Amino acid sequence: MAKQRNNKNNTSKTPKDKSADSTKVDRRAGFDRFAKPQDTKGTLKRLAEYVGKNRWRLIVGLLLAAGGALGSVAGNAFLMPIINAFVYERSFAAALPGIIAMAAVFITSAVCNYFGFRLMAKVAQRTTNLIRRDLFSNLQDMPLSFFDSHSHGELMSTFTNDIDNISTALDQTLVSLLTSAVSFIGTLTMMMILSPFLTLLVIVMVALMLFTISFIMKRSRRSFRAQQRDLADLNGYIEELMQGQKVVKVFNYEDKTIRVFDEKNEILRQASTDAQSYSVSIFPVLGNLAFIQYAITAMIGSMRIIGGHMDIGTLAAFLQYSRNFSRPLTQISNQINVLIAAMAGAERVFRVMDQPAEIDDGKVHLVRVAATETEAKDIPEEKPLRGTKDSVPLLYLPRVEVGLRNLVWAVPEEDETIRYIPVCGDIRFDQVTFSYIEGQPVLKDISLYAKPGQRIAFVGSTGAGKTTITNLINRFYDVQEGTIYFDGIDVKDLRKDDLRMMLGMVLQEVHLFTDTVAENIRYGYLKATDDEVVSAAEFANADSFIRHLPEGYDTMLYDNGRNLSQGQRQLISIARAAVADPLVLILDEATSSVDTRTERLIEKGMDNMMEGRTTFAIAHRLSTVRHSNAIMVLEQGEIMERGDHDQLMSLKGRYYDLNMGTIELE
Amino acid sequence: MLRQLSRYMKPYRLYAIFSPVLMIIEVLTDVYIPFLMADIVNIGIYESNTEVVITLGLRxxxxxxxxxxxxxxxxxxxxxxxxGFGANLRSDLYRTIQGFSFGNLDKFSVPSLITRLTNDCNNLSQAAMMSLRMGIRAPALFVFALIMAFNIDPGMARVFLVAIPALLLIFAIIIKLAHPRFREMQKRIDDINAVVQEDLTNIREIKSFVREDHEKRKFKKFNDSLMVTSYKAISLVIITMPAAELVVYSTIIAILWIGGREIVAGNMLAGNIISFLTYVMQILMSLIMFSQVLLQLTRAKASAERVVDVMNTDVDISTPENGLTSVADGSITYKDVNFCYPGSENYSLTGINLDIKSGEVIGILGATGSGKSTLLSLILRLYDATEGQIMVGGRDVREYDLKTLRDSVSFVLQQNTLFSGTLRENMQWGDANATDDMIRKALQRAQAWEFVQKLPDGLDSRVEQGGTNFSGGQRQRLTIARALLKEPKVIILDDSTSAVDMDTDARIRRAFAADLEGVTKLIVAQRLASVEDADRIIILDEGRVSAFASPAELMETSEIYREIYESQQRGVVA
Structure with a gap:
């Protein structure tokens, strides 16, 4: 309780905003959905590349769908001979071939449609699967700065809504646009054949309808935009007030917020009513204009029949066509919104995908030295090695000085020879300056060193730059000036994966995976045996509580280990680091208080971990600080004081003040 | 549920009646037109009567x-x-939530309340409009077109007696089969979302353990299984369209078959067939339309349930009728108070008996979870004591008008918020009529004036949502100033200066002592220094008062106090 609790936002310097941003993003997404896509051509091309991977399915699917559409147009043509046979020849038999042909064409059309749609569904699913896979895969390779600067809600919405929109468009729009075009042209052709004169009339009427649609659409779009704006305004207000609802209660602010709310609600009501009136009106307008067109066609057609220029069958078929003539046009206009949404979605997906991946130009890699030549040959290269997480090549290198766990850094020299440097875990900062945002340095000219096995503690108020230092060692971020050396090699020259393998992190904010306890521990070293998992847990002092869980090591953890206490999660994260058995430990001690028993367990586990490892600790516990070889007091990105506990206390400076709690923590 | 919701339609009753009436009129004209068409052919063409053609055409x-x-x-x-219905609903929902006690608010999470006010209300507006229009149009079109068809030719109309059940059967089968498949698909979507979400939050672990490829493999499994289940679900629904087409086509052929024989036999004229072709489309379309309406309504039902759920929550704290409208002084008494949070089984506070005099400065110490905030929230009835009694100014808190009580007791919450707007607007939360002078005074007392003064726009400076454009220490001082503007009888600072440096903290306390004489001050703190000049200090330990005495006495009697004192003297690094 004596500890300060207010420094949970260690990363507050990085521009991120994790909490409660999902709703905010939804609102933004709502806006975006109305925004036009920027680079339609480029987006289309890339979408086409994805769809192209299922080229044959796509082509066949579209052909079948087109065939289906054509069939339904063609089938109706038989109305003319059939009805004429009835009316003029007074013979059912004469009509029979027409009826049979009509049935055959219709059935073929339905069958074509079914298989066409099926193939297109497959294409849509496969394509979205590929896009989703690539999106996720690219995301994995992005640098940490990307995740710190993008809200999770925003990325989630790309994964869900945007990809959904693409899928819908592939599934429906493509087919719909094609079949609409086919039926439009087919219908027009058939009408021309039946009666060019009436066709002309229909075209004039349809042009009139199109004009009306575009008029309503224009109005409708404007009021939709207004509705969207007012909706965002109201949603934003709701979101903010709901989050501060307890303050509202304490300040008796209920009536006032209700008044503001009602105003915004009323504005939205009016806007929505207008927007909806327009969009819904389209249906009766179009439907009835089509009837007027039908009526006029029927009138003129009938006059022509009476005048002897036409027969009843032709009129029946023509009327059937003219009823269907405008349908493809409304269909296309309906699909255009879906298409725009999909294009905007695809563009966002590609924008995320195109973020540059984490660069790794490190050439120095780890090598494990075999004791004898035969050992090096016996063990295949991929064989994982205890103590490292990945496969490290095993080489027989006589006369090479080996480091801890027989590891050496292989440094390619310019003359194409390879120099081997033993791995020790020696870390140095040489005049390191770093800023997340240009011009606002978080660390200024930091120099320090940790010899193998030494323990360095960082203290200082929140935002002083402690977390940043640890983010630089593992190259989550790269320094702008100065150099960080690992065993005397610039960390920028090390292969990132190899570097990170050497480092273990135990962070105060524990993140666990939805899996069993055992698998969560194994995450540190995927090939660890069950025994190794248990002994790592014992080492971390986590074994006893795990055994008391309902299903012991097989207990499932959900939702970041919601079913565990804070302290228990901490213990698992120590065990996870223990199984990885790193050379260098980065420790961000938890500040939140846990019960005393667990606290003691954690303390012991942490101490076990630090034993014999180069340790960088963001320290909150007195014992960690006391037992450090050096304490760095950071303030505003600079090392204000350094030394051991007694030296610093006798200095009566910043460290002393911090101990006494006289510094503003912000 | 429907009755409860239909209340909100009341002001728009006439609209809700006439919209369907007009819709029925439209449907009637829709089915009348093909009927006229039959006559144009049967009378106009067969009898070569131009006049009939023109009259009927114009009609x-x-x-x-x-x-x-x-x-x-x-x-x-x-x-x-x-x-209009949606707006009324939303407004009432918002009012209901405003009436919620802290206990009610804890039950629903903030995001879930936001969704209910936004998405759910939108869904319901949409559904209301839809049921007024499409919900009427579909059945009306179905019934009237069928009547007209039977009217024109009962013989041919019999085809519908087969076609309609056939179409319904196909729909029913597909829906029945598709439902579990879609549920499965939704499950996979949830799974994959959970994986991505977890990946994003755990990205530091993934990167530091070099597990990117492991995660990619894991994702692939989920992604592929989503593809397979989606395809299974969708490929089934795809049958609907071609199947409906087949029914329509078969109906047309059957009509030609039956109608043709009639025409050949001379029992019927060709016009009937032409108008029948239109009725076929109308009837079968109305069925498709109706199935869509049903689908939308099921979706809306979930929203309605979530909204009604909020509406039907019993508000557990409300203002008494004819409550007291003035608080005599700032004295506070706890009598045998026990408290457990609604829905919890464990008592958070047990056997609390305290007597605090008006104007006293009381410090409160205790470990996290020892019940400090809980103890204080009972004073202004953010929660009601489960057992026992709390009195302010000599009267039970439950006798006061809630507004009076909360205006007299100012609580600076630990989780405090500033709202978007100007600084002045934020300050006026404390007192709507506060003048700039009053605000300045409050800011001075809270030691916030020095930095506010330096802002280019002073009190007109913008505050971003959540006050993110101010530092933690600044925000805390602003919220204290806001609370002071209430001119309360009791002020509660719940760890409200944790981010403020010792020096400023001390100055705030000095200002409190000088300017707020007579106001009872309750101060929760982590730092001993923040409460060292308190008259008395309450030490809370696991929901019980372990000690309540002056700091000097506590040094003698309380082991917990001594421990805290020593650890802070010895120094633990922040």
């Missing part, structure tokens, strides 16, 4: 025009009713 156009006007009006009235 068709007139019908269509009536239909158009009725349809557009119906759309407008439906939109007014639907969205």
């Amino acid at each position: 068709m156009i007139l019908s269509a025009l009536i239909g158009l006007v009725a349809g557009v009006l119906s759309a407008r009235l439906g939109a007014v009713a639907g969205y």
